[in-house]
Amino acid sequence: MTNDLEGLGFDGEPFDPFAAPPAGEPPAPAASQTGGNGGADNIGAVAREMRRAVADAHRNALHAQVLMQARTLSRWGVDIAAPTVSAAASGYYEIVNGRITPSTAPPTAQTPPPVTTEARFKPLARTERTTLDRDDLARLADGDISGVFGPGYLQPGCNPSVKLAAGTALLLDEVGGIGLRGGSSGHGALVASVARLDGTPEQLLAAGEQAAEIFALYLGLHLCLADAVFSPGDGSGEPARSEAEITTGLHATEVRLDVTGVDLVPRPHVRADVEFRAGDEIAARITGLCLALVEKPGVPIGPDRGGTVPAFLGRYSAAGEQTLINEFHIAHFARGSHGIAFGPEFEHYSDRRATRVPDRGLTLVDRLVSMDGRRGELDGASYETEYDSPADSWYYADTANASMPNMIYMETSLQSALSIGYFLGPTLSAPQAPVSLRNLGGTATVLREVDLRDKTLRQRSQLLSTTLNNGASLQSFAYTLLADGEPFYEGETLFGYFSEEAMANQTGLDAGRAVPTWLDAQQPRPAVRTIDVAARRADPAAALCARDHFALLDDLHVVDGGGRYGNGYLHAVRRIDPxxxxxxRHFPRDPVIPGSLGVETVIHAMQEWLLDAGLGEGMTNPGFILPVGAPFTWKYRGQFVPTDGQATLEVHIKDVRRGPGRVRVTGDASMWKPGLRIYELTDIAVELREEGARPW
Structure with a gap:
């Protein structure tokens, strides 16, 4: 202990009112020389000395706490360098893993581009809290995260060391605002008040890190790990580097956190720039602050070999069950370590083209809740997964539908199947062979109309069969999706794992023959009229119009009374931009247009035709929905890649059904890449209904 204390590096001298004055200072007058009370000069000198000594003692105590915390964390293998204590000074500083050194270069000014709505980070938990008082911060410092933010943050038996300002003095007084989508780039922001900071780089860094810790807890980043600590950096093991600039003489009273990035890979972390303000003036800045949640040494974070989970990994389901894998593993499946995601035998897939789940805004499965099956046993496994669908998701904002668009119905069900099918190990029999995963088709039916905003979708799935062939392996699944415990969507689907040779030898739906569209086959060519979809989309007042990420069509060509059934024919060409x-997003290292997005494009064409035909006239509050009780079948025999140049679609209107407050349009459709028909859609339907209309 003596050696530890010698390393604490106290500043100043111990206060002793009877000690000789420091060199260069006159002795304090004795009480007998100044009167019975010692005189004002002596009292002032003693008071000044006491203030200096108390300040030194306070700073030394904080410094000792930081050092002791660093020693404690080092026993867990977490490298946190102990900062040195310095007097307040202006200038530039470089910060590496908490160690602060003067620098001659100003901080690098970088403004990150605004994040698009589909790429925004989806929090692991949600709260109504946007402000926190001192008592709330004290509870976070005690580890009572769910007591402050709500039951969604409850994590019984996990993360005892995840606390605000663990082992150090709490520097923030209250949080005046937390914005999930605020800041300069839309990643988030936090504003907090502080007592007067002394202006040292160490104290400013500590205050900035505490603000980042609050934001990380607010996002629920700790919920996907079982026993973690806050640590500088992103959890990769690379040095955490940031820069600081301090203005002399200004004591900051406000901390502003501008979040520049959030991710779960390689570990859950927040990146931010921090601004310290004294009134309207900037007292200091820290650029590039990064703080992660990192597991303690020896704590498991993913499945073992064979897919077994050695211990609870920290994440609870929406219903309170202990899950097997969670958002952290799914993020690694998309863009990180496959070994972390699914077990060590998958690690070699991490750095090459391999099966992956779609990334960022197209990641539509969150957690594997339960499984009845084992790796290597590829038939008969059943499992349950979850996906949280927040109301602020990009697809609700961009769709013309009254709720979730068809693409997301399809993607969340298919991604659950592909993720767990892959987890069971169909590619491990030939682990070095490059393979690509493709959906080949399926049938799905909407069982009831339901608004899925802010719902957790539960999927019950079964792997029906696995067929292993040279160059291709096929897996078939059956699934049911539930919301609030009630089924709302069910279907079956088929996936294939294909070798490079199989991918290069695709013949489409017509055995390699070039089959023209119905319109191109007509002689003479019939009259065609055009619906200007782009012009309607450009009108902010245009209702029931898909926009932004769902801006999939610019114009639509119509042959009234045409097509296979004589009820109308639709034709469109969409330019493919690399x-x-x-x-x-789909897929990292293996880019193709999602098949479900092609289906969505066909649906948009049918919706635009329905409106243009006046079939919704007389409705006062209409909305598009997915038709209930109408089975829809799709078949894919190829994919659109960035170099294809264009995609062509056609729809044969099959039936128009009208009822009180409702109209449903059903059709058959196909899609072509240049020279090859690759999608076939049977009984695809759209429906427009008046809000509150009775079911069929």
Missing amino acids: DDWFFA
Whole structure:
């Protein structure tokens, strides 16, 4: 202990009112020389000395706490360098893993681009709290996270060390505002008041880190780990670097956290710039602050070999069950370590083209809750997964539908199937062979109309069969989706894992023959009229119009009374831009247009035709919905890639059904890449209904 104390590096001298004055200062006058009370000069000198000594003692105590915390955390293998204590000074500083050194270069000014709505981080928990008082902060410092933010943050038996300002003095007084989508780039913001900071880089860094800790807890980042601590950096093990600039003579009373990034890979972390203000003036800045939640040494964070989960990994389901894998593992499946996601035998897939779940805003499965099955036993496994669908999700904002669009129905059900099918190990029999995963088709039916905003979707699935062939492996699934315990969607689907040779030898739906669209096959060519979808979309007042990420059509060509059934024919060509947003999401390192997005494009064409035909006239509050009780079948025999240039679709209107407050349009459709028909959709339907209309 003596050696530990010698390393604490106290500043100043111990206060002793009877000690000789420091060199260069006159002795304090004795009481007998100044009167019975010692005189004003002596009292002032003693008071000044006491203030200096108390300040030194307070700073030394804080410094000792930081050092002792660093020693404690080092026993867990967490490298937190102990900062040195310095007097308040202006200038530039470089901060590496908490160690602060002067720098001659000003901080690098970087403004991150605004995050798009589909790429925004989805919190692991939600709260109504946007302000916190001193008592709330004290409870966070005690580890009572759910007591402050609500029951969604409850994590019984987990993360005893995840506390605000653990082992150090709490520097923030209250949080005046937390914004989930605020800040310069839309990643989030936090504003907190502080007592007068002394202006040292160490204290400013501590205050900035505490603000980042609050934001991380607010997002629920700790919920996907079982026993973690806050640590500088992103959890990769690389040095955590940031920069600071301090203005002399200003004592900050406000901390502003501008979040520049949030991710779960490699570990849950927050990146932010921090501004310290004294009234209207900027006292200091920290640029590039990064803080992660990192597991203690020896604590498991993912499945073992064979897919077994060695211990509870920290995440509870929406119903309070202990889950098997969670958002952290799914994020690694999309863009990180497959070994962390599914077990060590998958690690070699991490750095090459391999099966992945779609990324960011297209990640539509969150948690594996339970499984009845084992890795390597590829038939008969059953399992349950969850997906949280917040009301502020990009697809609710961009769809023309009254609730969730068809694409998300399809994607969340298919992603649950593909993720767990892959988890069971169909590719491990030939682990070095490059394979691509593709959906080949299926049938699905909406069972009831339900608004899915802010719902947790529960999926019950069964792996029906696995067929292993040279160059291709096929898996078939059956699934049911539930909301509030009641089924609302069910279907079956088929996935294939294909070798590079199989992917290069695709013949589409017509055995390699070039089959023209119905319109191109007509002689003479019939009259065509055009619906200007782009012009309608450009009108902010245009209702029932898909926008932004769902801006999939610019114009639509119509042959009234045409098509296979004589009820109308739709034709559209969509230009494929290699920079289209979805290529970066589906799939990382293997970009193709999601088949469900092709289906969504067909649905948009049918919706635009329904409105243009005046079938919704007389409705005062209409909304598009997915038709209930109408089975829809899709078949894919190819994919659209960034270099295809264009996609062509056609729809044959099959039936128009009218009822009180409702109209339903059903059709058959196909899609072509240049020279090859690759999608076939049977009995695809759209429905417009008056709000509150009775079911069929």
